[in-house]
Amino acid sequence: MIDVPQLSAEDIQARVLHRDGLMLVIDKPAGLPVHRGPKGGANLEASFDALRFGLPRPPVLAHRLDKDTSGCLVLGRHRKATASLGLLFKHGRISKTYWTVVEGGPTEDEGTIDLALGRLNAERGWWQKPDPDGQKAVTNWKVLGRGQILTQDLTWLAMEPVTGRTHQLRVHSSATGWPIVGDNIYGNGPRFGEPTLHLHSREIGIPISRNKDPVRVVAPVPQHMQDRLLACGWNGE
Template sequence: MVVPELTADEIQARVLHRDGLMLVIDKPAGLPVHRGPKGGANLETSFDALRFGLPRPPVLAHRLDRDTSGCLVLGRHRKATASLGLLFKHGKISKTYWAVVEGGPTGDEGTIDMPLGRLNAERGWWQKPDPEGQKAVTNWKVLGRGNGLTWLALEPVTGRTHQLRVHSAASGWPIVGDNIYGSGPRFGEPTLHLHSREIVIPISKNKDPVRVVAPAPRHLQERLRACGWNGE
């Protein structure tokens, strides 16, 4: 699934939260956040449309995989971006992802504690379970089931590359549409069913944390409904 770059109007329509320090936007699936070594469409190209009166466009405070949709945080100026970077680094920002997986866990909730390491040098960012690798912890909770699928809320305690995808697949319930770690388009579904649903950011010391929710994207909705989602 390759998505064209967003126009100014399209990316502005995806702003979920805006204040003086940061923006949270609803990233579409299929569009990388950075320009790759071979060029091509990417999200950063559209950031100039998100200045909203500031002299410079916002910059990424973290990243999402190309095929993951949902909440993406941008810093609006250098100091804010540095503060956000520290919050992400030290695990102060809580993230909840929605995933639809093949099969599913037998229980209702649990924790995956499974270190991850590089798959091999040729595959760059691809990961594998590795007892000698970096610590990686994911909390999960079942939100619904149906049609041989399970709708999960996944909360990464650590922030390893592809963590949720590898943890799900290695647990025996790969994410629908995962063409790297899962069975790929076995359901005739080329799009990864992983969505950054909610993010909670304690950006100001004397204010409540900012909580932002991204609506379920169109490509998840059919299978979410099969698992009991009511459209909210």
């Protein structure tokens, strides 16, 4: 688990992966929360003023990623665009592919996890657990590679959440017996230090215009995931 300092204007502008009149897609670093917490501290939103690019107001979040998740994050550039993006997310129209490295891994090469989720308890806020009476949660997954570091078996997965529940991929991985590397809540990750959560929003597809193909954006692999991905056969691209 890492904490990232506040991004400068130059830092966050360098993380813009896509920009048009309606939205931005930025490459969120792991270790930086999207919102300001109750205790203050560095957060992504505090740097959004540097992303106005000529508009009167800074962009706003169209969805969110966990603090320790990296990769594609979508921002609406004005109110109408943000409302449209919100509806696309709500109705599952936006395709999302996450890259993860998990401990162990499935024996099959692809599959679907259909496991309803509910809140763990009132004290833990956003934390989730498998709950047959909870909200429906479905994840498709596919093995992209397998490998080993020291004596630990690893699997590189592409995971596509069909639903958008809080911590869905993390709970689904853990409950299926192959927790995500570095998950300090649902897996065997450390409370402090390495490894950082190996969960990366790799690609997003946004059908923002009816008469055009979806906008597809790919986020580069973060530094903290590269060694384990290379061990699983990733070619560095």
